[in-house]
Amino acid sequence: GAAWLDDGTLIDADTARILAGNTAGWERIFIRPESGTIEAVDHYRPTTPQRRAVMARDMTCRIPGCEVPGRRCDIDHGHDYARGGPTRLDNLEALCPAHHQMKHQAGWTVTQAADGVVVFTTPTGHVVTDEPISRVFFHETPHAARAERQQIARDHEAKDRRVYARDRQEIHDAGLWGPVSRSLPHVCGRRCEDQDAGVDPDEFLEMLTDGRIADPQADIWMLC
Known part of the structure; x- marks a missing residue:
């Protein structure tokens, strides 16, 4: 019914047929349906998305021990393109120019197993396997960032509760537990003789966790 040019222009079917019939050649692009990843193309040079995928996966030359950065590879x-090898992610790997030349002129063979694992076979038949540095990269999303902040807040709250419980236990073990005041913490920043100036420990904990008390150790951790 309709077709699109690569700049997004919508054209009618007849115009598309004319353009297709007069072109010097066709280029098929094979895409993985579930992810939209370009898996293979019909020409020799990888597409920009394919190069980026290989660089992100390999990061350096894939010959074990070679640390030449991927951007220089x-x-x-x-499987050589000239011998029928596809321009496909599972047939592409990063090799520095020296090892690329060695592979072609010294009789090495290269195959890929699952998940980007590259298997090299030397001219003497020795097999060397190389795992990619990383198969998966993560990027932060707004939802993930919000969830991380919430988890950090929960962790801080739990830590404050543990510290408060530990300090109360230490005070009790030291025999400083006042028989009348129950060692109520004060928010005035000084030692008070009047127990009515204190606050309930649970209320104090709530003030601590919701940020109304900034530094209990330095400012208001006063016990009578």
């Missing part, structure tokens, strides 16, 4: 077809 070639994108190699494990």
Whole structure:
């Protein structure tokens, strides 16, 4: 019914047929439906998304022990393109120029197993396996950032409760538990003789956790 040009322009089917019939060649792009990832193309050079995917996965030259950064590497077809190897993520790996040359001229063979694992076979038949540095990268989303902040707040609250309970226990063990005042903490910042100036420990804990008390150790951790 309709077709789109690569700049997003919508054209009618007849115009699309004319353009397709007069083009020098076709280029098919194969996309993984569930993720939209470009898996393969019909030409030799990888697409920009494919190069980015290989760089993110490999990060350095894939020859074990070589630390040449991926940005300075070639994108190699494990199974040579000239011999039918596809331009597909599971047939592409990063090789520095020296190892790329070695692979082609010294008789090495390269295959990929699942999840980007590259298997090298040397001319003498020795097999070397290389795992990618990372298969998965994470980026922060607004929901994840909000959940992280909430978890941090909960952790701080739990820590404050544990510290408060520990200090009360230490005071009790030291014999400083006042028989009348019950060692009520004061919010006035000084030692008070009047027990009515104190606050209930549960109320004090609530003030501590909701931020109304900034520094209980330095300012108001006063007991009578």
